[in-house]
Structure formats: C-alpha cells, structure tokens
Amino acid sequence: MIRGEYFDGRSATGIEATLEFGADGAVHVHGAVVPLSFPLAEVKISERIGNITRRITLPNGGVFETPDNDAVDEARDALGLQRGSSIVHWLESRWQIAVGSLVVVALVSIAFLHWGVPAVAKWAASVMPVEVDRAIGTGTLDVLDRVAFRPSKLPDERQAGLTKRFADMTKPLHDGHEYQLEFRRGGLIGANAFALPSGIIVMTDELVKLAKNDDELISVLAHEVGHVRGRHALRQMLQAAGVSALAVALLGDVSSISGVLSAAPALLHAKHSRDFEREADAFSKQWLREHGIAESNFDAILCRISGSHGVSHSAKSEGKEKDKFDYFSSHPSTTERAQCPEEEVAKEESEPQPEAQSEAAVEAEYEQSAPVEAEPPIDTPLDE
Amino acid sequence: MNENPYESASPAAPASAPEPQTRVLLPFEFRGNGGEYFRIWIVNLLLTIVTLGIYSAWAKVRRLRYFYGNTFVDGHSFDYHGQPLAILKGRLIVFFGYVVFVVASQKYPLAAIIIALVLMVFGVPWIIMRSRKFQLRMTSYRNLRFNFHGTYGGAMASFIGWYFLAVITFGILFPIWVRKRVHYSMDNAAYGSQPFSFLTGNGTYFKFCLIAFFGGLAVYLGVIFSFFNLPDVEEAMRLGGIATTGADMLLAAGPTGWALIAGGGIALLGIFGYYQASAANAAFGGVQAGSQYLRSNLRSWPLIGIYVSNLFAIVFTLGLFYPWAKVRQLRYQLENTAIDSDGNLAAFTASSGEGIDAIGEEVGDFFDVDFGI
Numbered sequence: 022m023i024r025g026e027y028f029d030g031r032s033a034t035g036i037e038a039t040l041e042f043g044a045d046g047a048v049h050v051h052g053a054v055v056p057l058s059f060p061l062a063e064v065k066i067s068e069r070i071g072n073i074t075r076r077i078t079l080p081n082g083g084v085f086e087t088p089d090n091d092a093v094d095e096a097r098d099a100l101g102l103q104r105g106s107s108i109v110h111w112l113e114s115r116w117q118i119a120v121g122s123l124v125v126v127a128l129v130s131i132a133f134l135h136w137g138v139p140a141v142a143k144w145a146a147s148v149m150p151v152e153v154d155r156a157i158g159t160g161t162l163d164v165l166d167r168v169a170f171r172p173s174k175l176p177d178e179r180q181a182g183l184t185k186r187f188a189d190m191t192k193p194l195h196d197g198h199e200y201q202l203e204f205r206r207g208g209l210i211g212a213n214a215f216a217l218p219s220g221i222i223v224m225t226d227e228l229v230k231l232a233k234n235d236d237e238l239i240s241v242l243a244h245e246v247g248h249v250r251g252r253h254a255l256r257q258m259l260q261a262a263g264v265s266a267l268a269v270a271l272l273g274d275v276s277s278i279s280g281v282l283s284a285a286p287a288l289l290h291a292k293h294s295r296d297f298e299r300e301a302d303a304f305s306k307q308w309l310r311e312h313g314i315a316e317s318n319f320d321a322i323l324c325r326i327s328g329s330h331g332v333s334h335s336a337k338s339e340g341k342e343k344d345k346f347d348y349f350s351s352h353p354s355t356t357e358r359a360q361c362p363e364e365e366v367a368k369e370e371s372e373p374q375p376e377a378q379s380e381a382a383v384e385a386e387y388e389q390s391a392p393v394e395a396e397p398p399i400d401t402p403l404d405e
Numbered sequence: 406m407n408e409n410p411y412e413s414a415s416p417a418a419p420a421s422a423p424e425p426q427t428r429v430l431l432p433f434e435f436r437g438n439g440g441e442y443f444r445i446w447i448v449n450l451l452l453t454i455v456t457l458g459i460y461s462a463w464a465k466v467r468r469l470r471y472f473y474g475n476t477f478v479d480g481h482s483f484d485y486h487g488q489p490l491a492i493l494k495g496r497l498i499v500f501f502g503y504v505v506f507v508v509a510s511q512k513y514p515l516a517a518i519i520i521a522l523v524l525m526v527f528g529v530p531w532i533i534m535r536s537r538k539f540q541l542r543m544t545s546y547r548n549l550r551f552n553f554h555g556t557y558g559g560a561m562a563s564f565i566g567w568y569f570l571a572v573i574t575f576g577i578l579f580p581i582w583v584r585k586r587v588h589y590s591m592d593n594a595a596y597g598s599q600p601f602s603f604l605t606g607n608g609t610y611f612k613f614c615l616i617a618f619f620g621g622l623a624v625y626l627g628v629i630f631s632f633f634n635l636p637d638v639e640e641a642m643r644l645g646g647i648a649t650t651g652a653d654m655l656l657a658a659g660p661t662g663w664a665l666i667a668g669g670g671i672a673l674l675g676i677f678g679y680y681q682a683s684a685a686n687a688a689f690g691g692v693q694a695g696s697q698y699l700r701s702n703l704r705s706w707p708l709i710g711i712y713v714s715n716l717f718a719i720v721f722t723l724g725l726f727y728p729w730a731k732v733r734q735l736r737y738q739l740e741n742t743a744i745d746s747d748g749n750l751a752a753f754t755a756s757s758g759e760g761i762d763a764i765g766e767e768v769g770d771f772f773d774v775d776f777g778i
Contacts, residue, residue: 026481028547028548030548030549031754032597032751032752032755033546033547033548033597033751033752033753034751035547035751068470070445070470070474071445071471071474073470073471073473073482073484074474074481074482074484076484083548084548086481086548109448109452112448113448115444116444118444118448119443119448122447122450122451123447123725125454126447126450126454271450271724
C-alpha cells in the first residue's frame with residue numbers, strides 16, 4: 022500500500038488515496054469515489070529524479086501522486102519492472118559517481134580548451150577569406166593615432182630605407198595580405214611595434230633609436246609579419262567565441278551569471294595571446310635564418326625592449342615566478358623567448374633542455390601550417 | 406521549510422478584493438537542494454559528453470522535472486512533461502537549419518544576410534509563440550495542464566511591432582514594449598479551463614523604467630564628472646596629455662577617487678537590481694486566474710546580494726558552485742512569490758477536450774517541438 026493523492030484530471034481536486042500493486046498483475050487505487058483497477062501494463066510510473074513527487078499515470082487520465090519514492094521503487098523492483106530506467110537515478114544519487122563525473126567533465130573541458138578550441142579556430146580561419154582580416158583591422162590605426170601615437174620625427178631617408186627593406190621582406194610572401202609599414206612616435210608606449218590584422222605594421226621612433234642595427238629592426242618586423250600571416254587577430258576572436266560556447270554549454274541557464282560567461286574568454290585571452298607570440302617568434306627566427314641574418318639580433322632587441330620597459334630579467338627567481346603564473350601574462354617571459362647576454366651562463370645551468378624542446382615544437386607546428394619556400398627546416402634547437 | 410504549507414499561509418484581506426470571504430496568501434516554496442542538483446547536473450554533463458550531445462535533450466527534461474517537481478504551492482508540486490525526442494527534434498531542426506545557412510552563405514553572402522534579417526523579423530515571433538506553447542502545455546499542477554492561446558500575429562505585434570515603435574520614438578515607448586512582451590506571455594496563458602489575465606498597467610512599467618534609466622544616468626554622469634574634477638586627476642591629465650591611460654588616472658586619484666568609483670559601481674548595481682526586481686514583480690505580480698492573484702515581492706538589495714555572491718562563488722570555484730547558485734536564486738524568487746487566493750485552488754477544472762481522453766500523453770503535433778534552450 023502506497024499512500025498519496027488521486028487526481029482525476031478533470032478538476033484540480035485531490036482525493037487522499039492509496040495505491041496497491043496487486044499480486045493479480047493489476048494496479049488498484051482505493052479512496053476514489055469508485056475503486057479503480059487497471060492492468061499493470063497500461064500504467065506509467067514516472068522516473069525518479071531526486072526526491073520529487075512520483076507520478077503514476079493511469080489509463081483513465083487520472084494520476085496518483087505520492088512523495089513516497091522508496092515505496093514505489095520497492096514495489097517496482099518486486100514486480101521486476103523497467104529496472105533499466107532507474108540507472109540514471111542510481112548514478113545521480115551517489116557522490117562517488119558525481120566526483121568521478123566531475124573529473125571526466127573537467128578533463129574533457131580542459132582538453133577542449135587547450136587543444137580543441139585553438140585547432141578549430143585555426144581551421145575556421147583557414148577557410149575564411151583574407152578580406153575578413155582587413156575588415157577586422159579597419160579604422161584601428163585612426164583610433165590609435167588619436168589616443169596613443171604622435172607623428173613620427175624620423176628623417177625621411179631613414180623611413181624610406183626601412184620601408185624598402187620591409188617591402189623586400191613582404192613582397193615574396195604572396196599570402197594575400199597587403200603589408201604596409203608605418204612610423205609613429207610612441208610617447209608613453211615607448212619602444213614597440215604593432216601589427217594590425219589588415220597588414221599595417223606600426224613601428225615607434227623609440228624602437229628605431231633603441232636598435233643597434235637594421236637587422237634587429239628587421240627581426241622585429243618579421244615577428245609582426247608572423248602575427249599578420251598567422252592571422253592571429255582573427256583566430257583570437259574565433260577562440261574567444263569557442264570558449265564562450267563551452268561556458269554557455271556547461272553553465273548556460275543561470276541568468277545572474279550570463280555576465281560572467283561573456284567574460285570567460287578573457288580568462289584564456291592571455292594564454293592564447295602567448296601562444297601567438299611564440300608562433301610569431303618562431304616565424305621571425307626562421308625568416309632570419311633563411312636570409313642569413315643572425316637570430317641573435319632578435320634576442321638582443323627583445324632583451325633591450327623589455328629592459329627599456331623596466332622589466333628586470335637579472336633576477337632568476339622572478340623568471341621562475343612568471344612561468345608559474347603562465348596563464349595570466351599576455352607575453353611569454355623574455356627569459357623564455359630570448360637569451361639575454363648577461364644571463365646566458367646562469368640559464369644553461371638551470372634548465373636548458375625543456376626550453377629548447379618547446380621552441381622547436383612550436384616551430385615544427387608553424388612550418389606545417391605555413392610552409393615558406395626556402396631551405397628545409399633545421400632540426401637543431403634554436404638556442405645553442 | 407514547513408511540512409504543511411497550510412500552516413504558513415497567513416490570512417490577508419486586500420482592499421481590492423470584493424469577496425467577503427477570507428483570503429489566504431499561499432507562498433511558493435522550493436524543496437530542492439544544491440547538493441542533489443549538483444549530482445544531477447554533473448551526471449547530465451557526463452552523459453551529454455559521452456553521447457556527443459544527444460543526451461542533452463534528456464538532460465533538459467531531468468533538469469526541468471527536478472526544478473518543477475521541487476516547486477510547491479499549497480502543498481502540491483508542479484511537473485514537467487516534455488518529451489526528450491520532441492526537444493531533440495527541435496534542436497536538430499535548428500542545428501541543420503544553421504548548417505545549411507552557413508554553407509549557403511559562403512556562396513550567396515548577400516542573399517544570406519537578407520534571409521537572416523527576414524528570419525529575425527518573421528521567424529523569431531513564431532519561435533517565441535511555439536516555445537511558450539510547448540513550455541506551458543508541458544507543465545501540470547494537480548494533474549491539470551497549463552495552456553497557451555497566443556497567436557502568431559500577437560507575437561509579431563508585441564515583440565516586433567512595438568520594438569520598431571520604441572526605436573523610432575528614440576526609446577520613449579521602450580517601457581510599453583517591455584510590458585507588451587510580458588502581456589503576450591501571461592495574458593494568453595491558461596490553467597485548465599481558466600484563462601489568465603495580465604493586470605499590470607503601463608504606468609508601473611513607465612515608472613520603474615524611467616527611475617532605472619535616469620537613476621543610472623545620474624550616477625554615471627555624477628561619478629565621471631566628479632572624478633575628472635578631482636585635482637589630482639586633473640594634474641595627471643595635464644602632465645600625461647592625450648596618452649594618459651585609465652590606470653594612470655586611477656593611480657593619481659588616490660583613495661577619494663577610488664571610493665567615488667566604488668560607490669558609483671555599487672549604486673549602479675543597486676539600480677540594476679531595482680530594475681530586475683521591479684520587472685519580475687510587475688510581470689508575475691500582474692497575473693490573475695479567476696479569483697486567484699499572483700503576488701511577487703522581490704526586493705532590489707537581496708536580489709543583488711544573491712547575484713553578486715553567486716557570481717563570485719562561481720568564478721572562485723571555477724564553475725563548481727553553479728548548481729547551488731541556481732538553487733539559491735530560484736529559492737529566493739519562489740519564496741517571495743505567492744498566490745493571493747480565496748483558498749480554493751482545487752476548484753480549477755480541465756478545459757473541454759482535455760480530461761478523460763487526454764491520457765496525460767503529449768499531442769503528436771509535428772510542430773510540438775521545443776526551440777527553447
């Protein structure tokens with residue numbers, strides 16, 4: 022006997038009733054105006070979820086409702102009824118299963134964020150026309166000119182010389198991008214260079230002054246070309262969309278957190294950004310090698326730029342700290358990217374091996390995606 | 406909470422009620438808990454991943470049944486009857502429609518933009534109408550179904566027509582648009598044979614929309630104006646010129662400036678909470694079904710407290726707090742909603758055509774698909 026309430030489906034009036042799974046294979050409801058009996062096969066028992074009211078639907082349109090889930094389960098088991106449908110409830114009622122599920126869901130999500138999202142974004146970018154990049158970059162330089170830059174004070178001959186070398190570098194690339202070099206005074210931004218997705222590369226006067234020779238500047242320009250060529254701005258946007266999609270799929274239906282979900286991509290922005298920096302570094306170094314320019318030029322200017330920005334890389338402990346919080350900085354630490362002269366000996370003692378491997382791996386990946394017509398790739402690690 | 410909700414029902418005699426008999430306030434109650442929902446949620450996610458997304462339709466049914474089934478009023482819970490296959494069908498239609506659209510837009514980009522716009526204007530009201538119908542028809546209480554009689558034309562007028570009117574009047578009619586959408590959802594609903602009416606008037610909507618808009622604007626402008634007039638900030642801007650960054654100014658501003666910004670942020674949050682609470686109160690508090698009236702009494706600051714603490718908890722637990730957050734939010738909303746009743750909820754009857762022959766089964770209409778998320 023299971024105690025509950027009977028609703029006939031014609032009015033909202035409930036009648037206190039009991040339900041019994043008879044030994045004769047019938048279901049009896051006692052308490053209604055007339056005693057009711059139905060064949061077991063025509064009765065539908067709702068699935069158990071948590072401890073919500075159980076609903077036993079009868080063929081006359083009536084429903085027997087009971088809070089006594091355990092009694093219904095016992096009766097059902099005794100009759101050997103649909104054990105299969107309660108498997109999900111079995112899974113849902115155990116904390117061990119919940120923790121196990123959590124581990125699997127977390128691992129799959131992390132793997133998806135780490136490999137899946139970048140891979141899908143890379144593929145999606147590859148099927149999109151180059152015009153998309155141009156559309157993303159439209160107007161950006163105007164905005165930067167208004168808020169950050171001031172007109173360059175470099176002599177015209179100097180500008181012309183660098184523009185010539187830049188054109189020599191970008192002409193043979195034939196990747197659909199229209200490369201263009203612009204000079205600006207950086208002001209507070211200081212010595213730096215920027216790539217806009219449309220192919221415009223901006224170099225500050227301060228950077229030109231900081232360089233000891235033009236090869237150093239060319240190595241920086243090659244790095245920026247690497248950003249444009251790798252379509253990093255577009256891929257960054259696509260990856261952000263992918264991260265949002267995952268966040269919505271996992272946590273989508275709470276209204277109060279929709280604001281946080283839209284910020285979710287920002288959490289991974291720095292990590293993706295650093296991956297792109299490494300890719301651009303790899304392109305620059307490869308280009309330098311293919312054109313007989315020493316890669317040390319890139320290392321030298323990089324170290325000097327971060328020095329000029331007040332980043333100290335003499336303290337070894339700081340470099341290690343940075344690696345630990347790798348998910349939070351937008352650029353890889355300079356000690357990882359380049360061998361700064363003062364530090365060379367100290368570094369080799371600590372951990373030269375993993376560093377060389379990671380650089381080589383990034384480079385191999387890049388060559389697969391964007392082969393440059395030149396010598397075969399060199400397998401030796403970069404930082405010898 | 407209370408074992409017997411009748412005990413917690415307190416008599417109330419609103420001045421507006423013409424009936425001489427005593428009226429009671431029957432509060433809603435949520436009996437689920439975060440730990441239980443956590444296990445349901447995580448198993449749902451696991452099975453969805455393992456089945457490459459197919460299970461998500463079953464997951465939705467379990468999730469909704471858990472929430473409906475734990476929502477009690479007058480000692481009885483609601484139930485959700487949506488069938489996973491109907492939900493799966495809706496999702497597949499949307500998914501394949503989207504794929505076809507993306508592929509076609511590669512070839513005919515201009516046509517794709519036009520089709521997308523047409524779909525937005527003419528398709529969205531249809532989807533809203535169908536989803537609302539599905540949602541209400543799949544909901545039962547005491548073995549009586551809810552229903553929805555809204556028409557496509559009605560959805561078109563309230564969601565699209567009033568939107569355009571609001572836009573061309575520079576937002577002056579925005580409150581009416583907000584009300585029209587709720588009116589469409591509520592006024593066309595029914596429980597059994599009893600149609601619902603929506604009583605909240607335009608005045609209420611104009612009032613809270615205007616307070617929220619001008620309140621927000623005043624706080625925003627006030628903070629910006631006072632901040633830039635702080636002597637230290639002015640000094641920093643004079644020195645840094647056009648290249649002064651927000652960070653520079655913040656550094657220069659010092660504690661006074663920080664307090665100003667923090668105070669402005671809190672005030673804006675409060676206004677956001679005021680809008681959310683007022684909108685919910687206006688929407689739910691305006692529903693009448695025969696001699697039963699819904700009452701909604703959400704308050705701005707508790708609501709904001711729940712929003713903000715949920716947000717921080719979810720972020721700091723990397724999403725793990727989500728099930729508890731959802732339960733907390735729902736519990737607050739439900740516990741501040743009640744039925745102002747003549748005490749006779751059992752008097753509702755099924756509509757003709759329903760009842761004996763509607764064996765609790767779903768109607769096999771092809772368009773009985775769920776497009777909701």
